[in-house]
Amino acid sequence: MKLPPSLLEVAPPGETGFxxxxxxxxRQRGMITHESGRTSVAEDFRIIKRHLLKDARASGTSAIPHGNLIVVTSALPGEGKTYCAINLAMSISMERDARALLVDADVARPSVLKVLGLQAERGLMDVLLDGSVELSDVIMRTNVPSLTLLPAGPASRHATELLASRNMTRLLEELANRYPDRIIIFDSPPLLLTTESSVLVSQMGQVVVVVEAETTTQAAVRDALARIEHCPNLNLIYNKSRAFPGSDYYGYYE
Incomplete structure (x- = not known):
């Protein structure tokens, strides 16, 4: 029996983490790839990433601490944050002088690899739980040379404490400073669903909040933004707006 093609092809024997x-x-699912061409979605994310990259690379008095750590979140589930995080990471990986690391930090309900059709047994939680596990043990290389993935790893009832731990702080320092050309995109839990999201967002250099058009209430957006009002570099993506027939529109706001 011939199996249908999937997003994950089996890695060669002996080659793990790939x-x-x-x-x-x-591309058939409407997502960005290096061969997508000038689609409306690709163009929208080119606009979105340009501002984020400018702030990530700012220097001197304009420098943002951990500006290359960018978290993508939303008020509620289903607003498209994972879709936006994946597209943003893919778009950044197209830069000539940047590499993208996409981290699934929605540790309660990880979905990045699920959307991509991939599987992994270890990830972020393993690094935080076990001092013998290194980042290099769990980061997955891909067939996109400038894109790597860090899965969420196993669920933990102590996820909030782990994300607020010194181990997490050290891990973020390593991610932010080890490779100056690396931009790290975190897919975070929704702000109004878990406490993990607020803890994670507080440690990021830049925050992107995805708002679903014509669905998310103003009250939900206000409540979500109130939880991260201490974050100075906050951006909004207005997602799923049918501004043009037959296409999604991504509005971007500082």
């Missing part, structure tokens, strides 16, 4: 993403299928 994910071969089926980019053709990604």
């Amino acid at each position: 994910a071969d993403i089926n980019l053709v299928r990604m």
Whole structure:
């Protein structure tokens, strides 16, 4: 029996930590790839990433601490934050002088690898729980040379404490400073669903909040923003607006 093509191809024997993403299928699902061309979604995320990259690379008095750590979140589930995080990471990976690391930090309900059709047994939680596990043990290389993935790892009832721990602070310092050309995109839990999201957001250099058009209430957006009002570098993506027939529109606001 011939199996249908999937997003994950089996890695060669002996080669672990490698994910071969089926980019053709990604394009069929309306997601960005290096071969997407000038689609409306690709162009929208080019606009979105340009501002984020400028702030990530700012220097001197304009420098943002951990500006290359960018978290993507939302008020509620289902607003498209994971879709936006994946597209943003893919768009950044197209830069000539940048590499993207996409981290699934929605540790209660991880979905990045699920959306991509990939599987992984270890990830972020393993690094935080076990001092013998290194980042290099759990980061997955992909067939997109400038894109790597860090899965969420196993669920933990102590996720909030782990994300607020000194181990997490050290890990973020390593991610932010080890490779100056690396931009790290975190897919965070929704702000109004868990406490983990607020803890994670507080440690990021830049925050992107995805708002679903015509669905998310103003009250929900206000409540979500109130939880991260201490974050100075906050941006909004207005997602799923049918501004043009037959296409999604991504509005971007500082």
